[in-house]
Amino acid sequence: MILAVASGKGGAGKTSIVAALVASLGPACVMADCDVDAANGAIALGAHVSETEPYYAGPGFEIDSAVCTGCGLCHDACRFNAIAADKGKRRFAIIPELCERCGACLDRCPAKAIRSFEKQAGRLFVSDTRLGITLVHAELVPGEDTSGKLVSKVRERADAIAGGRSIIVVDSPPGIGCPVIASLSGSDLVLVVVEASSSGIRDAERLIKLVSSMGKKSVALINKSGLSASMDTRAKSMLSSAGIPLAGEIPFNPILRSIEEQGRTWIDVEGTAGNSVRRALEAIQGIITGLSRKKRRS
Numbered sequence: 001m002i003l004a005v006a007s008g009k010g011g012a013g014k015t016s017i018v019a020a021l022v023a024s025l026g027p028a029c030v031m032a033d034c035d036v037d038a039a040n041g042a043i044a045l046g047a048h049v050s051e052t053e054p055y056y057a058g059p060g061f062e063i064d065s066a067v068c069t070g071c072g073l074c075h076d077a078c079r080f081n082a083i084a085a086d087k088g089k090r091r092f093a094i095i096p097e098l099c100e101r102c103g104a105c106l107d108r109c110p111a112k113a114i115r116s117f118e119k120q121a122g123r124l125f126v127s128d129t130r131l132g133i134t135l136v137h138a139e140l141v142p143g144e145d146t147s148g149k150l151v152s153k154v155r156e157r158a159d160a161i162a163g164g165r166s167i168i169v170v171d172s173p174p175g176i177g178c179p180v181i182a183s184l185s186g187s188d189l190v191l192v193v194v195e196a197s198s199s200g201i202r203d204a205e206r207l208i209k210l211v212s213s214m215g216k217k218s219v220a221l222i223n224k225s226g227l228s229a230s231m232d233t234r235a236k237s238m239l240s241s242a243g244i245p246l247a248g249e250i251p252f253n254p255i256l257r258s259i260e261e262q263g264r265t266w267i268d269v270e271g272t273a274g275n276s277v278r279r280a281l282e283a284i285q286g287i288i289t290g291l292s293r294k295k296r297r298s
């Protein structure tokens with residue numbers, strides 16, 4: 001059973017909800033933090049890395065200055081302005097941040113001074129956490145643009161660890177781009193976290209359209225409700241028009257933020273704020289249990 005938790009925008013409270021959810025599910029679940037551009041599941045769960053593996057996204061290119069004759073043909077061949085020349089146009093160097101890895105310079109160089117090499121674009125980690133839950137997460141080297149591929153690697157590793165027995169909770173990246181699609185693929189259910197704000201509702205609506213175009217089942221949770229009655233009504237009406245069941249809502253409460261600063265999750269909060277979190281998570285767990293049974297029977 002794979003549950004993906006997504007929100008159309010950053011800052012909607014998705015990772016906090018994922019951390020509370022995995023804390024309530026316990027060590028039997030595996031968490032896959034697919035927000036590889038800004039992974040913070042490790043901080044939320046107090047992770048200790050037990051395994052690290054390099055992530056290679058494809059070839060990188062470099063010029064061997066000892067072999068380069070300074071003819072400048074590579075500079076002319078590069079359509080991405082990724083080859084810098086010195087003032088006298090005698091020395092050339094590839095700018096990794098601009099290089100699109102097309103290989104045109106390699107073909108053009110008569111002196112065979114350009115070589116390709118496996119370029120490390122990030123790292124994948126498997127971590128133990130203070131909650132006893134295994135966390136799979138990753139980091140992409142800044143400037144690398146292959147986050148969808150790294151997200152798929154995180155998902156594959158989490159699948160292998162779960163071995164079809166445990167529930168996998170996926171923390172999807174924000175937005176509706178390629179990395180989000182990679183994080184949602186293969187999931188049995190998508191929990192859409194809707195922030196009760198104008199941009200939160202608009203972005204969640206775009207996400208719901210994406211989820212529905214992928215043929216995925218989804219439920220929603222409204223976060224930061226209670227700040228504006230009109231936003232709460234708009235969020236509910238948007239979900240109702242889209243036919244998405246509402247599993248619960250979590251009113252805005254500064255206590256929730258302060259509990260995270262103490263290294264705890266939202267289910268540790270006592271009183272009204274904690275009760276609304278627990279109610280929402282119980283509803284989601286009920287849906288997960290129902291779907292898992294159905295899956296086992298089919």
Ligand code: SF4
Nearest residue numbers: 078099100102103105
């Ligand atoms: S691989 Fe392509 S983009 Fe990169 S430096 Fe060579 S020609 Fe330019």
Ligand code: SF4
Nearest residue numbers: 068069071072074109
């Ligand atoms: S084409 Fe080859 S030899 Fe000519 S400047 Fe580029 S790297 Fe140097």
